[in-house]
Amino acid sequence: MSLKFLFVLLVLSVAVRSQFYENKRCRCICPTPASVSLNNSSKSDRTLYIAYVPPSKCNCDGVILPKVTDEIKDNAQMFCPRCDCRYETRNTTIIMVVVILVVWMVMLLVGYYIFLVFLEFLISRKQTQHNQNKGDIEESENLLMMVVDPDE
Numbered sequence: 001m002s003l004k005f006l007f008v009l010l011v012l013s014v015a016v017r018s019q020f021y022e023n024k025r026c027r028c029i030c031p032t033p034a035s036v037s038l039n040n041s042s043k044s045d046r047t048l049y050i051a052y053v054p055p056s057k058c059n060c061d062g063v064i065l066p067k068v069t070d071e072i073k074d075n076a077q078m079f080c081p082r083c084d085c086r087y088e089t090r091n092t093t094i095i096m097v098v099v100i101l102v103v104w105m106v107m108l109l110v111g112y113y114i115f116l117v118f119l120e121f122l123i124s125r126k127q128t129q130h131n132q133n134k135g136d137i138e139e140s141e142n143l144l145m146m147v148v149d150p151d152e
Contacts, residue, residue: 023092026051026058030083033072058087 028049035045051063060080065073072079 024052024055024087024089026053026055026063026085026087028058028060028063028083028085030060030064030079033068033079055087058085060085 028051029046030049032045032047049064049067051067053062057063060076060083063085064080064083065076068079
């Protein structure tokens with residue numbers, strides 16, 4: 001059991017470690033390269049390009065053109081004006097801390113729920129034992145009253 005738990009923990013830690021992202025990135029949304037090569041402007045499919053470049057290179061030339069085929073590079077004057085590039089800054093440390101706090105709070109609430117279920121089980125068991133004992137006492141008192149009748 002503990003080996004399985006350790007294995008799952010190891011796999012999750014590797015997965016979390018591999019998903020650390022940069023705090024600054026350039027995000028470009030462009031039409032699909034097929035729509036430009038076919039001169040089809042009615043198609044609304046968009047492609048997302050993400051690169052970790054400085055703010056001065058957050059444009060079509062610095063992000064998109066190195067990743068696309070030569071056919072698109074030849075039609076760059078038609079392709080690039082249709083792209084929307086934005087430089088984003090985010091703090092992944094704060095995001096990670098908030099996620100850890102939310103997971104911790106959920107685990108705390110689940111633990112509290114388990115504690116309450118266990119406590120309810122103990123209380124209900126004691127009440128049934130108490131009721132059984134009380135019934136036994138009443139039954140013995142009734143038997144005594146029937147056997148020893150002082151009026152006779």
